Amino acid sequence: MRFLIALCLVALSTLRATAAVDIQEVESPNGIKAWLVEEHSIPFVALELRFRGGGNLDAEGKRGATNLMMGLLEEGTGDMDARAFARARDTLAASYRFNTNADSVSISARFLTENKEESMDLLRQALVSPSFDETAVERVRQQVLTGIRSSQTDPNDIASRAFAAQVYGDHPYATEFEGTAESVAALTREDIVQAHQNALTLDRVYVSAVGDITAEELGQMLDDLLTGLPESGPELPGDAILTFDGETTVVPFETPQSVALFAQPGMKRDDPDYFAAYILNQILGGSGFDSRLMTEVREKRGLTYGIGSYLVPRDHAELWVGQVASGNDRMADAISVVRDEWAKLATEGVTGEELEQAKTYLTGAYPLRFDSNAAIARILVGMQMDDLPVSYVETRNDRMNAVTLEQINRVASELMQPDKLTFSVVGQPAGL
Amino acid sequence: MKAILSPLGLTFGLFATTALAQADDVTTFTLDNGMDVVVIEDHRSSALTNMVWYKVGAADEPAGKSGIAHFLEHLMFKGTKDMEAGEFSATVAANGGTDNAFTSQDYTAYYQNVAADRLDLMLGMEADRMVNLRMTEAEVLTERDVILEERNMRIENSPQALFSEQADAAQYLNHAYGIPVIGWRQEMEGLTQEDALSFYHQYYAPNNAILVVAGDVVPSDVRDLAEKHFGDLEPNPELGPRMRPQEPPQRAERRLSFSDPRISQPYMIRSYLAPERDSGDQREAAALTLLSNLLGGDGATSYLATKLQFDTQTAVYTSASYSGATLDDTKFTFVVVPAPDVELSEAEAAMDDAIQAFIAEGPDPDDLERIKTQFRASEIYAMDSTSTRANRYGAALSIGLTVEDVQNWVPTVLDITEEEIIEVAKSVLERSSSVTGYVTAGNTPEAGTEG
Structure with a gap:
């Protein structure tokens, strides 16, 4: 009954929402490439910059240097201290966000058309000539250490750490890019200056802009903004060698609800089967209320509030990851259901109905992501980092729809490895 | 249809008339049964956000039933006369949309993000569950386990959240804001289907709801569709102004x-x-x-x-x-x-x-x-x-x-x-x-x- 209604509606009218963004490929006079969507109806611009490398570029023994450096970019430049910088930024009603990840660092800026030049000039100072003065270093170091201390007793963070240490061997992914209390305490100003030279380099920058700006203006703006950064940075790490022992490891921690991470090998973003794997994951544990894991663990048994799974194609490793939280007395049941579902999907595959339903959802939800200038800017930078063409926005749903039942079930049997599914549990789970 | 204008007039001066009132790209009107409608036009993309807000939240719960407003929010995704449990979200997904809901001390809201040409379907389903909610005892018990796990996740596993509950309880001497939205655990454990349905019948009615549609729509179309789906629903004449127990003078830190x-x-x-x-x-x-x-x-x-x-x-x-x-x-x-x-x-x-x-x-x-x-x-x-x-x-x-x-x-x-x-x-x-x-x-x- 429920599928009948749903499918009839789809048949009656095709989905009208489309990701109708007109992407221009822009190159600045100095050769910096960017993607642009002009949207002149609201007088502001969202600018997204990403530099590949991120925490992976931390030098030996300097874990956390990139993260601390990024936290200091807004804390003073030239003759401005942190407070003068913040006052200048707020007077312009601009905002800059500086973020670190394992694979990249990002800068998300938002500024009014009327303050374009001043807003970019200020951001240039933060990016190109941060002062890293000692007072600021100490202040931000204490803030980072406060975060690290808090994460020591957060069950989700404990699970992530235990999991990474177990899976990633001696790759940088095995430790957190925030560093440890010891490594962060030992970082010197020279370490931070070096991290700045390493992380923000022109050969690894990806740019997108969405809003009230033209291609010509953007090109000039990028030259003004970025010229002066180093041309190239140090080598990136190689691929991680992953270990999945298929066991369930418990990290004892006194808390009422256990949290679990689980994973097995994933798939590269450019694999011809990636779309099939993506749909497979949607059916298994993707977003929405209709996945197999959500149905079996939550809707039928009430064992959790939230469960989900994700394909995680990182720059140097591919994983298929899931997470679930369940009371200490029920986690063993939740894990047992997850293992059963994993094995069942590997051997039996999906039904044609499930495949069609997942396609309809994924192709319909895709254009809904393009719902603000800032969101579009983030999507465009992500596409560039994944080496996707501008046309991907239009072809993506066709490629999703091209996945056949034979293909997805072949991928299910090839990719899914129930004996490799490895659990890392934090809490006091009974019976594990 | 019962007269429901007077309580609404007190609370919502702007809606005293049902004429279209427009400011910038925001249009408001009220259906004859008292349901308020807000339309926000944004034609940059062909999507929309559809929301139904109920003017009832955790602070309106009867004594001893903490968490029932939020529990009901979960149960609203079970069935109706015409829909099976889970079919609401499945239908939204099958139409390429996403949906969810949230509960605060003051309101409960349900929403879908979806292609603009699916508004008719969304409003039909929202109108259906405003008056036709059905569920089985087994579904209620399983969902109660889910909200207890939600409490585990949000509160019990976070000492900061546990403290925050205590601080709110101390801040409010008399007002229900001192009781957590998710509910006190021992009361959540005792919540029943009857509690949920009684709360539902008391507060879920067109004259206690606000429809907000934002995106690639024009007000006249929304008006037609709102009339079509919600227009015939009966208001609840017993809903008066929201008067909740207030704080006395606070005299001691x-x-x-x-x-x-x-x-x-x-x-x-x-x-x-x-x-x-x-x-x-x-x-x-x-x-x-x-x-x-x-x-x-x-x-x-x-x-x-x-x-x-x-x-x-x-x-x-x-x-x-x-x-x-x-x-x-x-x-x-x-x-x-x-x-x-x-x-x-x-x-x-x-x-x-x-x-x-x-x-x-x-x-x-x-x-x-x-x-x-x-x-x-x-x-x-x-x-x-x-x-x-x-x-x-x-x-x-x-x-x-x-x-x-x-x-x-x-x-x-x-x-x-x-x-x-x-x-x-x-x-x-x-x-x-x-x-x-x-x-x-x-x-x-x-x-x-x-x-």
Whole structure:
């Protein structure tokens, strides 16, 4: 009954929402490439910059240097201290966000058309000539250490750490890019200056802009903004060698609800089967209320509030990851259901109905992501980092729809490895 | 159809007439059965956000049934006469959309993000579950386990959240804001299907609901579809104005100490009972909003950051926060995370000294101008997200504000004077109506004695 209604509606009218963004490929006079969507109806611009490398570029023994450096970019430049910088930024009603990840660092800026030049000039100072003065270093170091201390007793963070240490061997992914209390305490100003030279380099920058700006203006703006950064940075790490022992490891921690991470090998973003794997994951544990894991663990048994799974194609490793939280007395049941579902999907595959339903959802939800200038800017930078063409926005749903039942079930049997599914549990789970 | 205009007229002045009232790209009207409709046009993409807000939240629950408003929100995704359990979300997904819901102390809201040509279907399903909810006892029991796990995740596994519950309970002597939205565990464990349905029949009716549609739509189409699906639903004549038990004068400051081995970073909080935004009278709330920004908004330039993090190294983090978007009295809250080797009592004393100094000096005119500049710009930035705008109007109308109040909010903030800010600081930051909490990992801290 429920599928009948749903499918009839789809048949009656095709989905009208489309990701109708007109992407221009822009190159600045100095050769910096960017993607642009002009949207002149609201007088502001969202600018997204990403530099590949991120925490992976931390030098030996300097874990956390990139993260601390990024936290200091807004804390003073030239003759401005942190407070003068913040006052200048707020007077312009601009905002800059500086973020670190394992694979990249990002800068998300938002500024009014009327303050374009001043807003970019200020951001240039933060990016190109941060002062890293000692007072600021100490202040931000204490803030980072406060975060690290808090994460020591957060069950989700404990699970992530235990999991990474177990899976990633001696790759940088095995430790957190925030560093440890010891490594962060030992970082010197020279370490931070070096991290700045390493992380923000022109050969690894990806740019997108969405809003009230033209291609010509953007090109000039990028030259003004970025010229002066180093041309190239140090080598990136190689691929991680992953270990999945298929066991369930418990990290004892006194808390009422256990949290679990689980994973097995994933798939590269450019694999011809990636779309099939993506749909497979949607059916298994993707977003929405209709996945197999959500149905079996939550809707039928009430064992959790939230469960989900994700394909995680990182720059140097591919994983298929899931997470679930369940009371200490029920986690063993939740894990047992997850293992059963994993094995069942590997051997039996999906039904044609499930495949069609997942396609309809994924192709319909895709254009809904393009719902603000800032969101579009983030999507465009992500596409560039994944080496996707501008046309991907239009072809993506066709490629999703091209996945056949034979293909997805072949991928299910090839990719899914129930004996490799490895659990890392934090809490006091009974019976594990 | 019963006459329902009078209670609505009291609460929603703007909706006294059913003529289309339009300001900028926002249009409002009211159906004959009392259901309010807000349409926000944004034609940049072909999507929309569809929301149904009910003017009922956790603070409206009967005594002993804490968590029932939120539990009902979950159960609204079970079946109706025509739909099976789970079919609502499955249908949204099968039409390429996403859906969810949320519950606060003051309102419960359901929404879908979906292609604009699916509005007819969404409204049909929302109208259906407004009046035709069905569920089995087994579904109720399983879903109760789910909300208990939700409580585990949000509260029991977070010592900060556990403390926050205690602090709210201490802040409100009489008002239900002192009871957590998710519910006290022992009461959640006893919630039944009958409790949920009785709450549903009392509060879920068109004259207690607001439809907000934002995106690629035109008001006349929304009106037609709203009439088609909701127009024939009967209002509940027994729903009167929302009068909930209010706070008595608070005459004694409360001091809490909380420790939990899972706390690895000690901190202190101070909250004060504070007035909320009222329809047609938002100046006090606007002044409090500016006060919170001046004292503890920006991590580099706020007054507390200057005094505690830059002039001295007393703290690694300070903040002041206030939101007036509630139906009844809200809170004005400070948080201070002390630097290593600084005692919580020292951090508290430094914070109090700074607040007193601020009141004595008055706001720095440059600081105030800068913050107002940000509010001015926020109106431009806010245009970028339709779902954010839908949320803003839905929440405001659910707590008795009008579209006009929403649109007057930023102009009111911009009009506030330095004197008004100092005046609200003096009247609201009154220790007799405050709660101070020390949160630590180890043994019982020294809180409770500090003056």
